[in-house]
Amino acid sequence: MYEITLLIALAGAFIVLIISPGPNFLVITQLSFSQSRQQGICAGLGVASGSILWALLAATGLGLVFEQLPWLQPALQLLGGAYLT
Template sequence: MEFLPIIAAILFVDFLALISPGPNFVLTSSAAVSKSRRHAVWTACGIAMGSLAWAGAAALGIASVFEALPMLGFVLKVLGIAYLIYLGIKLLRSKGFQPNANQTTDTTSGARGFWRGLLVNMTNPKSAAYYASVFAAFLTPDMPIWVLVLLVAAIAAMSLSWHVLIAISFSASRVQTRYMSVSKYVDQLCGGVLFFLGLRLAWDSR
């Protein structure tokens, strides 16, 4: 029980970071209102898988890996910035919600949503810095393995629950009906957020 305060502290910090709107929130909500609930839920699963990977890597000492291989961190940062800016530009050029184009029976929609969610999360350089710094701040070298496993599993479960909730909420029919009238502007707003985040990361990494 001596480790419960540490577990609670890390999960509380993660919860605060989770509910703060960012690329994952924008991606999930945009997928829910412009594509389908299924696509958005799979996107949420991809994001959760990314959180699982980052948390697991942090628990295994990702900070020391990046310190030993700085080029890997640089490449990841460049890829993350480029991908966020690309998604931002794509949404900024959106023509809005088009039912005939988006409401299809495409069986690969779920797979595309999953991989897109995973890619956005894994190529966000702030994810690496966040998980590495949080784990480094609270954990100690003598931490039992069960604590690390519990933390990683809990972080992934929180990420999945939150983003699935977003996917379901934003895919409600009444939300879609309202969205159709303002979809172009919502997409442009989401695109502007992603584009700004990409530029902000580029500026911070100078």
């Protein structure tokens, strides 16, 4: 159950990142204005699904690393907390 919660949280975080302005936003906007709304929606769905898939693959790989090296997760959490403060 913990894995599902983690994956949903990661998907939510990446949805926020996807809607922030950047190169993908510019491409989607350009397609929407120059061609059609449908082209923009298709590009947006492609960017969103690709980004979420990339994040899930990265999280799965990190989970495997944490299974092999259990001491690494608390160390990474401490370093991440120190970086944010």
